Amino acid sequence: MDFDPVKDGWAAxxxxxxxxxxxxxxxxxxxxxxxxxxxxxxxxxxxxARSVLIGAFATFVFEQGLAHALAGRSAHFTLASSSSxxxxxxxxGEWLEGKADLLRRGRSVAFLHGExxxxxxxxxxxxxxxxxxxx
Numbered sequence: 001m002d003f004d005p006v007k008d009g010w011a012a013x014x015x016x017x018x019x020x021x022x023x024x025x026x027x028x029x030x031x032x033x034x035x036x037x038x039x040x041x042x043x044x045x046x047x048x049a050r051s052v053l054i055g056a057f058a059t060f061v062f063e064q065g066l067a068h069a070l071a072g073r074s075a076h077f078t079l080a081s082s083s084s085x086x087x088x089x090x091x092x093g094e095w096l097e098g099k100a101d102l103l104r105r106g107r108s109v110a111f112l113h114g115e116x117x118x119x120x121x122x123x124x125x126x127x128x129x130x131x132x133x134x135x
Contacts, residue, residue, distance in 0.1 A: 005023050016060070019057055021036070022060065023035040034097070035096060036057055037095055038094050048089045048090065049096070061114050062112050062114050062130075064100070065100025065114060066100070066130055069102040070110075077110065077130040077132050080109070085125050088121060090116075094118045096117075100112045112127065
């Protein structure tokens with residue numbers, strides 16, 4: 001990693017068994033962004049992150065983005081539908097960032113759009129629908 005994430009304002013989240021060390025940072029507007037430095041265990045023989053890893057990180061970003069948007073309200077939800085487009089490769093050692101935005105929230109569903117990127121290079125764009133459970 002060419003930079004120190006802590007000095008750049010990133011906070012380490014508890015390590016995930018699949019993803020490894022995930023980082024979180026709040027934008028100026030308070031919206032969270034998440035990041036992952038891609039490791040050799042995330043990659044195929046050619047050194048590119050596996051699609052399933054990119055998808056797993058995207059799901060994590062969507063879930064965390066929704067949890068942030070619902071802070072203080074019902075936080076029980078289930079992924080009902082997702083659609084994503086892989087736009088480019090990401091290689092071992094790269095810093096993969098993701099952000100999800102709540103587009104609309106109803107009583108029983110929430111719609112989000114999210115993107116993953118390495119710097120300015122888009123890696124994935126996707127949309128999700130979550131079913132919200134009443135507490």
